[in-house]
Amino acid sequence: MDDDVPRAIRALWGAQAGGRRGPKPALSVRTIAEAGVELADRQGLAAASMAGVAKHLGFTTMSLYRYVDSKADLQMAMVDAALGPPPEISLRLGWRKQLTTWAEAEVVRLGAHPWVLEVRLSSPPLGPNSLAWMDRGLGILGRAGLRPQRAASTLLFVDGYVRQHIALGLQYADGGAGWADRLRGVLPEGDLPHLANALAEGVFDDDPSDFPADEFHYGLDLILDGVEREATR
Amino acid sequence: MDDDVPRAIRALWGAQAGGRRGPKPALSVRTIAEAGVELADRQGLAAASMAGVAKHLGFTTMSLYRYVDSKADLQMAMVDAALGPPPEISLRLGWRKQLTTWAEAEVVRLGAHPWVLEVRLSSPPLGPNSLAWMDRGLGILGRAGLRPQRAASTLLFVDGYVRQHIALGLQYADGGAGWADRLRGVLPEGDLPHLANALAEGVFDDDPSDFPADEFHYGLDLILDGVEREATR
DNA sequence: CACAAACTGTGTAGGATGTAAAGAGTTATT
DNA sequence: AATAACTCTTTACATCCTACACAGTTTGTG
Numbered sequence: 001m002d003d004d005v006p007r008a009i010r011a012l013w014g015a016q017a018g019g020r021r022g023p024k025p026a027l028s029v030r031t032i033a034e035a036g037v038e039l040a041d042r043q044g045l046a047a048a049s050m051a052g053v054a055k056h057l058g059f060t061t062m063s064l065y066r067y068v069d070s071k072a073d074l075q076m077a078m079v080d081a082a083l084g085p086p087p088e089i090s091l092r093l094g095w096r097k098q099l100t101t102w103a104e105a106e107v108v109r110l111g112a113h114p115w116v117l118e119v120r121l122s123s124p125p126l127g128p129n130s131l132a133w134m135d136r137g138l139g140i141l142g143r144a145g146l147r148p149q150r151a152a153s154t155l156l157f158v159d160g161y162v163r164q165h166i167a168l169g170l171q172y173a174d175g176g177a178g179w180a181d182r183l184r185g186v187l188p189e190g191d192l193p194h195l196a197n198a199l200a201e202g203v204f205d206d207d208p209s210d211f212p213a214d215e216f217h218y219g220l221d222l223i224l225d226g227v228e229r230e231a232t233r
Numbered sequence: 234m235d236d237d238v239p240r241a242i243r244a245l246w247g248a249q250a251g252g253r254r255g256p257k258p259a260l261s262v263r264t265i266a267e268a269g270v271e272l273a274d275r276q277g278l279a280a281a282s283m284a285g286v287a288k289h290l291g292f293t294t295m296s297l298y299r300y301v302d303s304k305a306d307l308q309m310a311m312v313d314a315a316l317g318p319p320p321e322i323s324l325r326l327g328w329r330k331q332l333t334t335w336a337e338a339e340v341v342r343l344g345a346h347p348w349v350l351e352v353r354l355s356s357p358p359l360g361p362n363s364l365a366w367m368d369r370g371l372g373i374l375g376r377a378g379l380r381p382q383r384a385a386s387t388l389l390f391v392d393g394y395v396r397q398h399i400a401l402g403l404q405y406a407d408g409g410a411g412w413a414d415r416l417r418g419v420l421p422e423g424d425l426p427h428l429a430n431a432l433a434e435g436v437f438d439d440d441p442s443d444f445p446a447d448e449f450h451y452g453l454d455l456i457l458d459g460v461e462r463e464a465t466r
Numbered sequence: 467c468a469c470a471a472a473c474t475g476t477g478t479a480g481g482a483t484g485t486a487a488a489g490a491g492t493t494a495t496t
Numbered sequence: 497a498a499t500a501a502c503t504c505t506t507t508a509c510a511t512c513c514t515a516c517a518c519a520g521t522t523t524g525t526g
Contacts, residue, residue: 004415021493049483061483063505070484122404123407126419136427138427142430151431153448157452164397176356185238198371223455225458255474257473257522259475298515469524471525475520476519478515479515484512487508488506488508
């Protein structure tokens with residue numbers, strides 16, 4: 001029934017064991033996940049290896065396997081921990097403003113833990129924080145008048161947009177410096193005229209730090225316009 | 234100048250060496266990349282390790298380093314190879330139909346090589362196929378009346394939407410079977426009411442194979458509506 | 467033509483990774 | 497007091513990426 005839910009996730013939901021016999025556990029899935037988050041924040045996702053997390057906690061690598069069945073499960077827990085609880089959003093605002101707040105909050109969270117986007121999850125989220133975000137979003141869209149099915153797919157749409165936006169910003173921030181120049185170095189003369197034109201117009205020379213805010217709201221509003229038409233139909 | 238462009242990518246653009254002295258190379262970046270694509274298609278991205286690709290070609294692991302400086306560079310080449318050349322799109326169609334075709338073609342390509350989404354690129358694309366797709370897209374949006382800057386960001390938007398759509402489909406196809414049930418097993422009674430409601434409505438029980446087409450065009454049209462308003466302004 | 471230079475693919479080696487299995491120690495229950 | 501259950505550790509292994517030194521082959525030069 002719920003055997004398919006990884007042990008680590010069940011622990012996050014607060015499943016505590018009953019009469020236990022041995023020594024008390026020195027760690028918990030939550031502290032392990034938080035250690036992983038800290039490492040990933042500071043030195044990238046790769047630093048959050050089993051050995052790395054264990055050392056950071058002052059334990060052996062293998063000790064983690066008492067709490068987490070695999071690295072994949074650790075990463076699930078890390079993602080949930082990094083996301084944190086969803087924001088409180090005043091119900092007195094219009095649904096549009098509410099969803100915007102929701103999305104902006106996600107931008108902030110993912111922006112603070114960008115490695116979350118690198119984690120390849122084998123299944124849709126099951127952690128308490130992830131699901132709380134989802135619940136909040138569904139509530140907003142439900143009150144906006146969308147039927148559950150539409151609300152769900154719309155929320156995934158918005159969530160995907162946020163992630164895409166962050167991922168893009170990162171890609172152009174990390175290895176994007178001088179991308180335009182490298183492009184120029186590679187493009188054969190006369191080939192790919194539209195790209196060459198954009199390049200000549202300096203489209204890709206911009207400081208990627210303007211990118212965020214304006215661009216983000218342009219796209220988000222575009223999506224919300226569509227939702228609005230759908231909702232009032 | 235173009236020293237920052239990985240050797241492997243320059244090779245993809247057809248950079249050939251001049252008077253070479255030793256034996257003729259038995260391989261090429263392209264054949265290596267194609268071998269990697271084949272392995273990744275059949276057994277997942279992890280199978281496209283240096284050792285895996287080399288063995289599949291009948292060479293030593295280290296031999297690949299004559300062509301490719303690192304695994305990251307191999308993956309860049311693989312991504313470009315998997316993408317392949319962009320589709321021919323009749324200019325007689327309206328721009329909207331053209332961009333839809335472009336997006337659908339990308340869905341097909343990425344759907345055939347889903348591991349592309351797992352590859353973490355350190356920089357925006359520089360390969361010939363990637364850039365050809367970009368050029369095609371920019372052409373379509375330029376003819377639609379968008380200024381280069383807007384055309385670029387819009388294209389990234391659409392591209393991101395496509396990727397997000399595929400990634401989502403995969404996530405719910407891979408580990409999504411029975412997700413609704415696992416959710417039910419994990420959700421505490423009374424908590425997260427909107428999610429519980431959606432769950433009760435069977436929103437997440439659907440066969441994820443209906444997901445693709447309808448859902449995809451719903452979102453895409455929504456985006457294109459926005460673009461259209463922007464273009465005719 | 468002989469020789470050196472440049473290039474090819476190979477062999478070996480080392481550090482890091484994820485995790486299986488067995489062991490030693492600690493606590494609670496019987 | 498004895499046993500069962502649980503803790504963390506130790507050891508081990510397969511696999512991964514890649515640095516480096518080597519042997520062989522082709523080309524250009526003196």
